[in-house]
Amino acid sequence: MTAAFAEPVMVFDIETIPDVDGGRRIHGLDDLDDAKVAKALSQLRLQKTGNEFLAHHLHRVVAISVVLATRDQLRVWSLGGPDSDEAELVRRFFEGIERYGPTLVTWNGGGFDLPVLHYRSLLHKVSAPRYWDTGDDDRSFRYNNYLSRFHWRHVDLMDVLAGFQMRANAPLDEIATLLGFPGKMGMNGAHVWDAWLGGDIQGIRNYCETDVLNTYLVFLRFEHLRGRLSDEGLAREEGRVANLLQASEATHLQAFHEAWLGHPPE
Numbered sequence: 001m002t003a004a005f006a007e008p009v010m011v012f013d014i015e016t017i018p019d020v021d022g023g024r025r026i027h028g029l030d031d032l033d034d035a036k037v038a039k040a041l042s043q044l045r046l047q048k049t050g051n052e053f054l055a056h057h058l059h060r061v062v063a064i065s066v067v068l069a070t071r072d073q074l075r076v077w078s079l080g081g082p083d084s085d086e087a088e089l090v091r092r093f094f095e096g097i098e099r100y101g102p103t104l105v106t107w108n109g110g111g112f113d114l115p116v117l118h119y120r121s122l123l124h125k126v127s128a129p130r131y132w133d134t135g136d137d138d139r140s141f142r143y144n145n146y147l148s149r150f151h152w153r154h155v156d157l158m159d160v161l162a163g164f165q166m167r168a169n170a171p172l173d174e175i176a177t178l179l180g181f182p183g184k185m186g187m188n189g190a191h192v193w194d195a196w197l198g199g200d201i202q203g204i205r206n207y208c209e210t211d212v213l214n215t216y217l218v219f220l221r222f223e224h225l226r227g228r229l230s231d232e233g234l235a236r237e238e239g240r241v242a243n244l245l246q247a248s249e250a251t252h253l254q255a256f257h258e259a260w261l262g263h264p265p266e
Helices: 020-027 034-049 086-100 109-124 157-161 172-178 189-197 201-225 231-247 251-261
Strands: 009-018 059-069 074-078 103-106 154-156
Touching (some): 009 034, 009 086, 009 109, 009 189, 009 201, 020 059, 059 086, 074 231, 086 109, 103 109, 103 157, 103 201, 109 154, 154 157, 157 201, 172 201, 189 201, 201 231, 201 251, 231 251
Parallel strands (some): 009 103, 103 154
Antiparallel strands (some): 009 059, 059 074
16 A cells, blocks of 8 residues: 555535524524524624624534545545534544544645534533644654644645635645546535435535535546655555445435446446
C-alpha cells in the first residue's frame, strides 16, 4: 500500500436542518410550529446578512456519512440509524476519531461541518479529547492536529485546492462532475429540510453517502496530484471503490456506480 494509507482516512459529510428548538429559545418563537420557526429563522438571517443560510450554531445534524479507508478495508455508511438522535450521531463521530485517529477529509469541512459539530458537541456534552489535542497529550499533535488550518490531520479539499483563497473556492458537485464522477445525486442541501419534513430520513442518509463518495474520489485524485499515489496506485484505489459499489445491494450505491462507470453492478 502507498503512504497515502499509512493511517486510516475518514472522509465525512453532514446534513443539517434548522435547529427549531434552539431558534425558539433564542428568539422567543414558542407560539410557532416547526415550519414557521424555520421560516422565521431564515427571514431573520436574511435581514441580518442578506443571505438566508443559517448561522452555524442553528444547524441541527440529521445525518453524518463516512468513507473509511484503511490498508485492509474500504467502507461507506451513515452513522447510527434512521431513528438516531443528534446526540448519538455526534457522539459516534467523535468516538471514531478517538478509536482510529484518522486523517479527516472533507469538502468545506473547515468552513461548515466541523464548526457545526463543535457547537452541537457543546449542546450535547460530547467529549472529544483527541480531536481537540494540540500537543498537550500527544506531542505529535503539536505540529499536525485537527484544528490548525494548514496542518494535514484534517484535509479540507476545497480550501487546499483553492490555495486557501476564498475567491478560488469551487462547489464539490462541479469539481466531481468535471473529473468524471457522478456529482450530486438524489437531492441537494437545499432540499434536505423538505425531505425531513416529509419523513425521508433514509433519502437524506443516502444522499449524504453519495456526497462522501464523490469527496473520496476527489481525494484520491489529490493524493495522486501530490505524489502519494502512483498511476497504478490511483487505478487500484479507484478499483476498490468500484468493487465496494459492485458488492452493495443498496440502490443508491448501485446508481452511483452506474452514473460513474456507465453500467450497473453485475
